[in-house]
Amino acid sequence: EVQLLESGGGLVQPGGSLRLSCTASGFTFSSYGMSWVRQAPGKGLEWVSAISAGGDSTMYADSVRGRFTSSIDNSKNTLYLQMNSLRAEDTAIYYCAKRFGVNWFDPWGQGTLVTVSS
């Protein structure tokens, strides 16, 4: 069974940094691209970042480009999202998701909450 487990969320001040992790199991992690998708409280879904299998290619939403960085560690079956220069509008549940087919998301982790507030 494919499982994705996010961690690293929490409360951070505006301008601060946080690193999220997504630990995968149940599939050959190094063979699949991954994505991050976020959901602000009570709002809809927003794609944040995608990374190719192997990590050599990344894509970002305009809202986070230059501030967020996705990376992978295949030895640990783990996806990361380094978030710098955080803003109040980055407050959201952050989900990691395994790429299914070409840029569909299946399955998703349970999410980790990031709150940016002073």
Add this chain to the structure above:
Amino acid sequence: EIVLTQSPATLSLSPGERATLSCRASQSVTRYLAWYQQKPGQAPRLLIYDASNRATGIPARFSGSGSGTDFTLTISSLEAEDFAVYYCQQRSSWPLTFGGGTKVEIK
């Protein structure tokens, strides 16, 4: 950026009724559209991809149709567990985008 507009925002129906949800794209996405279901406190779940293909384990009462700019998710006969929020998503071009969602609630 391709904007996806879902309608209606809320759909009030009774169990056993047919649900028809719409997703309209600001430009053609050919058939590169998916549908997700999200229940309160849970992560989204992939239902339909490439406009009309059901994901693994998804019941046959869920079906998708459409191409170009207009897409439909149909739930043929609503069951209690189907009351949730539904999102469409396109992968035709970057950035990947989602619609704003349709909430299917019990009437």
